[in-house]
Amino acid sequence: MKPLHQRLHLYTEGDDTYIFVPVDDGIDTQSLTIHRSSGEIVLNRPNTPLPTYARRSPRTIYGIVGLISLSLSEYVILVTGRELRGRLMGHDIYRATDFDILPLNPNVSVHSPHHPVEGHLLALVRSHLRGGHFLFGYSWDVTRRLQAQWETQELAAHKSLWEMADDRFFWNRFLQSRLIDATVGNAKQDLGKYILPIVYGTFDLRAAFVHGRHMQLCLISRRSRFRAGTRYFRRGIDREGNVANFNETEQLLLVEGPTTPGAQRTSDDLFATKLSFVQVRGSVPLYWAEVNTLRYKPDLQIMDLQDTADVMKKHLEELVSIYGEQALVSLVNQKGHEQPVKDAYERYIAEINLPNVRYEYFDFHNECRKMRWDRISVLIDILKDDLERQGYFQLDAGQAIPTKIQKGTVRTNCMDNLDRTNVVQAALAKWTLNKQLRDLGIIPPGAGVDDYEALSKDFREMWADHADAIANAYGGSGALKSDFTRTNKRTRKGLLEDGLKSVMRYLKNNYFDGARQDAFDLVTGAWIPRKSPAASLFLITDVRPLITRSVPVVASFSLFMICAGLTLPRSSDYSLFYYFMLWFTLLTISLVFILIHGIDYVSWPRLIPLIDVIYYSGPGFRSAHHGKGLNGNKDKMAIAKRARWLAGPRRSKVGVEELELGDIKKRVD
Template structure:
């Protein structure tokens, strides 16, 4: 496999950026990006550094790519990394610091010439600083162990970016310019500068069990397709991609017995790998934020729903083999319609090697009876045994067995219930694996070995937190059970706090986070000129919505608090004073919640207007928060124009959407 440069020097000149490996490497070629034209050129091995170039004091650990905004292209470079462990003899790093370099010499990153550019740069920074990115210079983190073994011959001589799993190559859009140059001009092979990064989790820990030395590794890979936040990316798209898709791989490397000498190489170990996946329920559905704790549930029954679901499952079958679909949503109440839609289309498709298994998590495990997850595992036991796991002995080039299928788990958000369930299935499988290779006896269990059990619980808990932070903005719920094996009252209180924080983040802060996902992954691409994105600076809401009512509510609250400090000279006058301001405050707050949909922080780059104002076949829970006087309706019976309080909102959203459509016509497709 072609080597990547691990450390680069950066020479900054008035007309160019030049990157070159820090260590002397035979045949190494420096890379120049011309700032006047934006051309990327791979220099001859003997080329010298431009005399006008000033060496940056920071070491560059990789180039993440180039992003084009409204005023300039920008080079994103990695200036900080943290070693998180070694896997298959290669160092695994987490990216920690970044720098953004403007290609246009007239452009400043610190003081952009236009507020639109400043806004877009802030989105880029927030995504980089809040993301969880991992990379390696010599090991493909994007592919599971079995896939790499199967492709070991075809991978020979290829660059790291050429063998990655396209779904998990997070910065592929950013690297598209380097990739295009490399694929179109053989003399300009930039592969040594193309560093793939993975958005997800990585943890590896050592343990000793019954005289064996083990390394337990947990990796989660997040798909760049349909990426986003909790309420702004749900369900499936027309290409079969689902929101919040994660592939989670649990690996175990087992060395010889301790008294025979510790192995320190994963290549010389017995290797075990078990993969699970999670993803949003693969139908067209959403929850529309409206300031209430439970948003409106919306199901869009499009004519191509079955085709989209078929694409999704056929893709999963091609990657993983047989599918066990574990559905953990509630069988009644708010979640019931999504469950029914999912089951209806799974039955309609009738795909071979796709088996549906329903488990009502909240009902079965209520009153903190988490051990009842074993009921689900018993239902899956036969398939878990048949699908198996990847097992490669140190003394053989051929595997003892391969994994022939996966469990695909979902709850409503694919977070808390899914985390607990996947951890339980992973522990059951780990016990089976260690018994097969002789580390554990048939009567033994991971739970009987405190050090290994503690590491297992902590790894899965940290993994759950990071996935939840990426999607919902807070750590996972029910993580005390995953971490300790018990559900506690303190854990329940902590979950209450996290639920409140989720509510605040999802309603008031997730719009810009979703915009950052769409910008970095190339779902939305700006055109040159800030005027093409002026909508980012405009608030299309009516004046009464955006200013009058909120200011009146603030004034009323201020006067109420001020009234508490007034002298009690006349209880009669104070009664009317508080009555007036409390009434005004109640009316304004009531108005805000009645029109709650307009006080949510919506994405601006690709606002979900087609979801908010959907009137076709399907289901809608209530249409709350869209104005006064809209009763609970089935949207299959809802005609366009129903609900006077929602008319001006729909028109305002349509105006914003039409401007965006005119500006970005043809540019909202992903660039691969």
């Protein structure tokens, strides 16, 4: 595989060009020029001299994330800080820690753009870069599992990293499209050494010693860029078969060959055996959503559309083509709020009846009630035949072909694919690690990871950190039930921590995730800005009715007056009775109004509004119609007015879209 440039110096020639020059990269170095006026990208000939008046930036560039076009200018996004996360089989893996954004338009300032729309879009990009967990390597394909890399090793030998990257996990694929197009469309220049694939995920690598054998245990998760977003604003499946919160998790075990006592390791990659075990998770592959209404439990919406079975089939067939047979483990509750999702999932699975796909339901909360977390062993026993048959990938040094191939994966989901899913995936990973160590003869039959305290502690911490990272990215807080993953015990302290995390999720999901979802849609290319900020004024204006905007002000002022009244002098016990009655009445009326019209106070995404979900009235299931006013979903005129402020003008990759709202059709451009 062709390695990438690891360090670049940036030179600017007035307002004309950005020039990127590789550092310490041989005598035939080819610099890269981006012309600011035209946006043209040119790979210079080897050893092209710098312009006379070029000025070097003091910051070192560790990679080009890509280019993004906003309403006033295109911008180059650069990695200016990195953290070494580990050295995997002789390859350094980094996390991007700092970024810089450079405008192509010389009249635009990144720090103080002269139009508020541009400032808002830039703030979305910055928040996404700051809030994400981005990983990359210059000589190792972080986007692909070990087995996939072995299967294509001959093809990859003469390819650039971006050409072999897994398109699902190539997070900045949209941002790199300008550099890729300049390469693909021009046979005279190959920008492959400048195109850096980045993964949104986790990476943890730890050394271990068991019975004198040196090993490394590595855990990598990769988040799909398709249908990416936040917990309540990206659920279920889309028409291309992509599901929300899809993650591939790979556990690597690298085992060094037997050595003589006191021998020193002379290479970064002396591992005699490399083993890989892959699992996947993803949202229930139905058209469904949970509609925020400011209540703790959102309204559950399941949409039975004509193509539901087709897109579910497409999704599962893709998994089979990539990973092999699928064991679908559903942890959704069979009672209460979640039951309709479970029932619909099972109904469609039975309808499509795919070969190489087996569905298994596990009633997690019932089986593990009263903190009986050891009951997860029941699920392991059920899946034992699947795990044995699917196996894991094993590559031994000196062997032309792998000793073992993983022939399938377990696809786990709960409602959010976070907390219950994390616990089950960690249990499956531990079962497989135990089997791998026994198969290699490192531990005796009957022994397990938990018998070796140092290895067990590292394993638990890795999976708990992995769970927290995925939960933060999707749900807005660390994972629940992580105390069990970290300690093998469920504790009352863990229950209290879960309560705090649940409150944090509620606040973020209702009041902050709209902007976070917009950032996902902007950076992944799901929404593309127009070249006129005036067309996107809906992003920075509140077009809700005046009464809707004023009620929170009335509630806040009433609360202030009540607090102020507590400090006023009293001539008798009844002197302030009418004063408090007035402000308590106003506060109560305001809070009741906000609760009844809850959806008007949720921080909804603005780039791709969800009115087709919020006001869906076709076949399916709806648990309730909270937050839509006193008439709920019956007042078509009220729906039309509310939809008008929810759905500002937008431009997306799919262009013009017709949104069915019962008898109402709203054309959104």
